[in-house]
Amino acid sequence: MARSIPRDPELAVQEPDRRSPGTMEDKRNIQIIEWEHLDKKKFYVFGVAMTMMIRVSMYPFTLIRTRLQVQKGKSLYHGTFDAFVKILRAEGVAGLYRGFLVNTFTLISGQCYVTTYELTRKFVADYSQSNTVKSLVAGGSASLVAQSITVPIDVVSQHLMMQRKGEKMGRFQVPGNLEGQGLIAFGQTKDIIRQILRADGLRGFYRGYVASLLTYIPNSAVWWPFYHFYAEQLSRLCPQDCPHIVFQAVSGPLAAATASVLTNPMDVIRTRVQVEGKSSIILTFRQLMAEEGPWGLMKGLSARIISATPSTIVIVVGYESLKKLSLRPELVDSRHW
Numbered sequence: 205m206a207r208s209i210p211r212d213p214e215l216a217v218q219e220p221d222r223r224s225p226g227t228m229e230d231k232r233n234i235q236i237i238e239w240e241h242l243d244k245k246k247f248y249v250f251g252v253a254m255t256m257m258i259r260v261s262m263y264p265f266t267l268i269r270t271r272l273q274v275q276k277g278k279s280l281y282h283g284t285f286d287a288f289v290k291i292l293r294a295e296g297v298a299g300l301y302r303g304f305l306v307n308t309f310t311l312i313s314g315q316c317y318v319t320t321y322e323l324t325r326k327f328v329a330d331y332s333q334s335n336t337v338k339s340l341v342a343g344g345s346a347s348l349v350a351q352s353i354t355v356p357i358d359v360v361s362q363h364l365m366m367q368r369k370g371e372k373m374g375r376f377q378v379p380g381n382l383e384g385q386g387l388i389a390f391g392q393t394k395d396i397i398r399q400i401l402r403a404d405g406l407r408g409f410y411r412g413y414v415a416s417l418l419t420y421i422p423n424s425a426v427w428w429p430f431y432h433f434y435a436e437q438l439s440r441l442c443p444q445d446c447p448h449i450v451f452q453a454v455s456g457p458l459a460a461a462t463a464s465v466l467t468n469p470m471d472v473i474r475t476r477v478q479v480e481g482k483s484s485i486i487l488t489f490r491q492l493m494a495e496e497g498p499w500g501l502m503k504g505l506s507a508r509i510i511s512a513t514p515s516t517i518v519i520v521v522g523y524e525s526l527k528k529l530s531l532r533p534e535l536v537d538s539r540h541w
Contacts, residue, residue, distance in 0.1 A: 234435060234448055236335070237527040239322035247530040248315060254522040255314045258515055263307065264288070264300035265511030267365045273475040273504040274366065277496060284507040295368065303364030306357060306393055313353035318523075321346035321428075339428035347424035351416045356409035358416070359478050363396045366479060375403070375481045403481065412478035415485050419470040423463045430459035431520070449521060456520030460512040468508060469501035 268287045271280075281287035291299045324342035332338065363376050376399040378392045400408040431452075438451035473488050482488045492500045 234432075234439060234452075237531060238329075239326045241532055241535055242322075242527065242530045243532050244530075247526065250526050250529055251315060251318060252311060254526060255311055256308070258518050258522070259304075259308065259311075261518070262511050262515040263304050265507055265515075266307075267291075267300055267302060269504040269507040269511060270362055270365045270475055270479070272507055273472050274479050284510060287507075299368075302367055303361035306364060307361040309357045310354050313350040313357070316353060317346045317350035320349045335432055336429045339432055340425050343428040344421045344425035347421045348417065351413070351420050355413045355416050359400065359409050359411060360393065360396055362475070362479050363400070364392060367392065375479065376400070408481075411481065411483075412474050415470065415474035415477050418485075419467055419474045422470075423467040426466060427459050427463045430462050431455050434458045449524060452524055453517050453521050456516040457513040460516040461509050464505060464508050464512055468505045471508070472501055472503050475504075 265284075268281075268284055268291070271291075272284070272287060275281060281290060288300075295302075321342045324345045325338045328338045328341050366376075367378060376396055378395045404411065432455075434455035435448075435452050438454060439448075442451055473485055473492065476482060476488050476492070477485060480488075496503075
């Protein structure tokens with residue numbers, strides 16, 4: 205999960221209602237549930253379950269995006285749908301889930317992300333009541349913490365994503381694929397870890413760390429303010445009795461698409477640095493521009509948006525519902541959704 209609004213910023217998304225019971229409230233005002241209003245036990249239990257369901261459904265598109273970004277030109281796949289069909293035919297459903305077991309360890313970073321986001325919002329609130337400022341700072345901070353945990357997991361899982369029977373896409377290839385035979389998942393993982401250690405040492409697990417920070421910190425920092433901004437704009441257009449979850453569900457993908465377009469160039473460079481073992485972001489950028497021109501920076505964008513749209517809807521609906529389910533019992537009756 206993230207992955208989980210300005211008019212004047214604070215009029216658009218209202219802080220929790222502190223007025224006396226019985227006071228009528230404009231239901232268009234979106235009340236944000238802050239950290240101190242949550243039952244933490246419920247929040248973490250429901251959060252892990254929700255994140256796991258999202259990862260299972262969206263992982264194939266993450267794998268496709270990674271392969272599209274790494275391939276030279278259109279040497280193997282001609283687009284998202286073409287990649288999906290070819291992987292399914294050549295490798296079966298299991299091919300769409302290469303590296304998934306390793307990737308599930310990012311559940312830890314996911315929980316660290318939401319905790320950092322909520323605690324940072326609470327901290328920033330002591331200095332600014334602007335929802336835009338709180339969202340921007342909290343989103344960037346949460347991503348910094350999460351990426352420090354996620355990058356080593358990503359490095360291993362991305363190399364596993366690159367494994368194809370009889371063909372090499374990344375730097376490393378497990379022996380089973382050279383023989384046309386698959387190894388059990390943990391066997392492949394151990395083999396990739398050994399190869400990374402042999403080639404780069406422990407540093408290899410943080411290859412692309414700076415590129416990841418340059419990709420995901422802006423992405424997260426931009427996503428939250430845009431999410432609240434789009435929700436506020438839609439709240440003006442929707443009927444007064446329209447449930448908040450409806451325009452929140454629409455705002456999430458709009459914010460994700462906006463953030464994806466802005467950060468995709470760095471995401472392409474990050475993926476190449478990690479998978480191809482390059483040591484310089486600048487040299488990787490220059491090589492990409494020389495070989496494929498500016499359009500090379502947009503590789504995998506459609507797969508990224510396609511995967512982000514349904515996943516963001518699920519994340520937003522799930523995260524907002526999660527916070528409502530985790531609301532402390534004494535506060536439930538004071539809220540309007």
